[in-house]
Amino acid sequence: MRKLKIILLFTSLVVLRFAMQASPLPNTWTPESKIRFTAMIIQEVEYTDSQTIVRSGIWYIKMRGYAVIIPGSRMAFVGTVTPKLLGNKVTQIVMVDPIFEVIEHTRCVGGFHIECIVIALGQLRHNWVHILEKNLPEPMSSLAAGILLGIQGKMPEAFHQSLISTGTLHIVAASGYNVTIVAVVLMSIVGRVIAKQYAIMIGILGIITYVLLAGSSASVVRAGIMGSLTLIAYYFGRVAEAKRLLWICGVIMILVNPLMIVDIGFQLSFVATAGLLYIKPWIARYGSKNKFFDEYLYPTLAATLATMPIILIQFGRVSWISPIVNMLILPVVPLIMLLTTITIGIGSLSVLLGQLGSLILYFPLWYMVKIIEMFG
Secondary structure: OHHHHHHHHHHHHHHHHHHOOOOOOOOOOOOOOOEEEEEEOOOOOEEOOOEEEEEEOOEEEEEEOOOOOOOOEEEEEEEOEEEEEEOOEEEEEEEEOOEEEEEEEOOOOOOOOHHHHHHHHHHHHHHHHHHHHHHOOOOHHHHHHHHHHOOOOEOOHHHHHHHHHOOOHHHHOOOHHHHHHHHHHHHHHHOOOOOHHHHHHHHHHHHHHHHHHOOOOHHHHHHHHHHHHHHHHHHOOOOOOHHHHHHHHHHHHHHHOHHHHHOHHHHHHHHHHHHHHHOHHHHHHHOOOOHHHHHHHHHHHHHHHHHHHHHHHHHOOOOOOHHHHHHHHHHHHHHHHHHHHHHHHHHHHOHHHHHHHHHHHHHHHHHHHHHHHHHO
8 A cells, every 4th residue: 555655645746746847949939930949969960871860858859961069069850840749748859950050169177077077078978989080990880889878870771770670779879778888897906905985986986977978868877866766775785676666766867857767768768677576586596597597688678578568669669589589689789788898998098909909809799790780
């Protein structure tokens, strides 16, 4: 009865917050109206074979061709828009081929502001992606940037469709898997030389830094919050109940921004994690006790089953070979993350070193590309 009351309370709060959302469009708006949207571009811009895509909050702006937009630029876009509605509330605004201009480029001098930090990290991401693009062919460079930072770069459309058809699109979106790898690696390294509480603090700091570097998307923010809460619970000597933490994170994020509930990245990340927590133990109970199956096949199968309804609704199709493909490629994801980090690091110091690092990185990326293309 107590759990039911809590569920009803939070459901009522979410519905109330959603109802209070004001429309971002003027009351006089019509489909023919020219709308001017001005924003500081912080997230890395996405590129396809023929388009530049800018995301800012609920705004989704598509432009033909390749437009160079550096993070930290304040941009103005003018064009007609198409709002997507849930009930009578605007959940996304799509603007296609607008007129655009750079109003200014923020220069943070002599100050310590969170906006400046985010912009600086965005510029770092831009430079790091450039290092990968310079040293690796496509789709390897986009794949490496996507796995480490959740940035797809100039990924060829054909390979992007292969990711969708094989159910592996999640690997190029920073998620809970990436956050877990970052936290575990950091804590395992520093935990050998410093006390546990300091190692946990460094782990949380590493998570926060990674979330910012990965562009602060809904999925990685959720994963960062959950990972941090888990580490804090561990620090205070309490058993971290991952199921409870997942729901707490989800509710907090939706209360802060009710439109998060219609974000596909948030939906997939949340439901995939729920699959690992609720479905995976059930599969493991009745399946083989093989360690490889328990670490790779069962989690993949659980996440696939959990996300299947959302993928079917959003994309109109599901991938039945997804568990097999994921089982073949997930073991090399940590290696690719490590080698990509090394390549970016040494490539920032020397062009030659960057080329040497990319040669080593090429092989696991080639393996992953061939598996995805073979099944796609």
